[in-house]
Amino acid sequence: MRILICLLLLLLSEVSLVAQQEKLVQLKIIPFFSTTSASILDTTFQLNTSDSIRFETVKFYVSAIELFSHSQKAWKEKNSFHLIDAAQQKSNTILLNIPKTLDFDSIRFNIGIDSSTNSAGVLGGDLDPTKGMYWTWQSGYINVKLEGTSNLVHSPNHAFEFHLGGYMAPFETIRNISRPCADSNEIKVYVDLKQFITAFNLQETHHVMSPNADAVKLSELLTHCISVK
Template sequence: MKPYYLLPVLFLLCTACKKDKQEQGNIQVTFKNVVNGVPLVLNTAPYTNANGETFTVTTFKYYISNISLIKMDNSELRVPDSYFLVDENTAASKTITFNAPVGEYRAVAFKIGVDSIRNVSGAQTGALDPVNGMFWSWNSGYIMAKMEGTSPASTAPGQTLTFHIGGFKGNFNAVQDVNLVSPISLTVGLERRPQLTITADLYTWFTGVNLVKFSENSAIHVPGELAWKISTNYRYMFRITDVTDL
């Protein structure tokens, strides 16, 4: 006797599998770096911080990782393996693309920096490759964000500014969480591909709760309290300035 009675059960199981496998859409995010609202241009005329000190920027990089989309019911959908290095000196790095299940979302969330697991996972590739100049050592881990430049207020040799912000453990964990509210409608394939523009304001690094004066602090090379203080400032540097459909 052939087990024909199993066919309806198999059909229902296959149907359930198809429903569980959600169709994927595509989201594009472009980061626009500014200083107090003025577009950031490396190696150009100086900007001014909240303390009235002028400065020029030569390097500006930061990690965006652990991206999540927040559903309308506030549940969170994690985008797997989402680690990106945004580098002002590399135009292509300022636009990132990732897939997610189609649906309606109310916000996007991410971390500034690299989580503790990846900090202790040994040599890695892609955005996390140490060749990118964003890694100290297996003990100190990744540099979460980096700003370099010069300022007449700096007392360092050559009047340099060197802010390498890191630290992934203890009281001075510099990994910061960001949550940006904006409606995002994602449909299948390329029929409707949302494009978000997120503005990142370098000005916030040195102002806010923790005012930083270049005449007093012009260099950070290790994890610690000052690095953590700057990270608590720059967690507010992001805002969504545009949402369109490509």
């Protein structure tokens, strides 16, 4: 009996020791257009003096978050799948529980969902198909969903729809982002949607709804619009 109590106490002290040895890092994902002070959804932004744009949906997956120190992997988040949804304020902040002694100088993560997860059957949490980020006519996650309107688009209601996804060759759309970052308790990831939207011709390309060459091209363009501070 005494041995059991001792073991239990030892276990509890270990648990509290582990808890003490962790620190919390807030990873904030901030999609913005021109300015971070305006809400990305339902705000009309000027593209130039005559053209404007408005977003109704800004959703994307951030997955496989890793912290690096001197180019060596120092920490990796378990079960790392996060749906960032501009309509859900809370979803923009990811809490990372990392060892207190861990120093890091860069961060890596994916925009999108890896191919094995795409084939793993039905999953829950942020990966639940009710989140509206899973295709139904064929299997696979939508990595990035951007919907809205712009006078530049000559479609019904001037609507644009970008559902970027695809996990099979030749249209793999997951992209790994690697950026230096300061060792701090807050990491801010900025997603510059103005830079993205103006990097291609919106008048010509305004509906991408399946895994294809345009989805690959736009997924690649988006990687250049991500900065970490």
